Amino acid sequence: MPVAPIIIPLIIAGVMLGSLLASQTRKLSKKKLLGVSSIAGLLNMANAYLVYTLFPATTYARFGGGGFTGGSSSGYAFRAAGASSEGSFLILSFITGLVIVLAVVGTALAYARHKVGGSQEETEGPKLEEETRLEEETEEKKLEEDIKET
Numbered sequence: 001m002p003v004a005p006i007i008i009p010l011i012i013a014g015v016m017l018g019s020l021l022a023s024q025t026r027k028l029s030k031k032k033l034l035g036v037s038s039i040a041g042l043l044n045m046a047n048a049y050l051v052y053t054l055f056p057a058t059t060y061a062r063f064g065g066g067g068f069t070g071g072s073s074s075g076y077a078f079r080a081a082g083a084s085s086e087g088s089f090l091i092l093s094f095i096t097g098l099v100i101v102l103a104v105v106g107t108a109l110a111y112a113r114h115k116v117g118g119s120q121e122e123t124e125g126p127k128l129e130e131e132t133r134l135e136e137e138t139e140e141k142k143l144e145e146d147i148k149e150t
Contacts, residue, residue: 004093005047009100012040016105028109037101044097045090052086 016036020026 004089004096005044005051006096006100008043008047009040009097010104012036012043013101013104016101017108020105020109026112028105033102033105037098037105040101041094041097045094048090048093049086052089 020028
């Protein structure tokens with residue numbers, strides 16, 4: 001099995017989460033998430049192309065000596081070694097980059113929404129529309145009484 005590089009999608013996911021935490025609204029549209037995930041996939045595919053080009057997969061030549069050709073003894077060669085072709089390795093790298101960013105950011109957003117929703121319910125409890133309307137009416141009555149007194 002080929003091992004697709006994952007460092008670039010992790011860096012992009014970290015930058016995206018950092019920008020979300022720094023923003024005031026902390027909201028992210030699906031369009032922006034898919035766009036950033038696609039960019040991460042393309043950058044991961046470019047990284048995989050460089051790995052495949054600089055450290056080609058080791059192949060065995062049956063004829064003419066029967067030896068191994070290509071490859072390297074470095075760790076990068078093992079990343080591309082299992083790929084049967086360059087195309088499948090690049091497609092796998094694109095999908096890996098896309099899914100990693102979607103999974104990391106999607107999980108973080110889901111956890112944040114769950115955590116915020118859980119802490120609000122624990123402290124205040126769910127409010128019904130009728131309760132909020134009654135609270136507003138009592139506040140208005142208090143304001144009217146304060147105005148009449150002065």
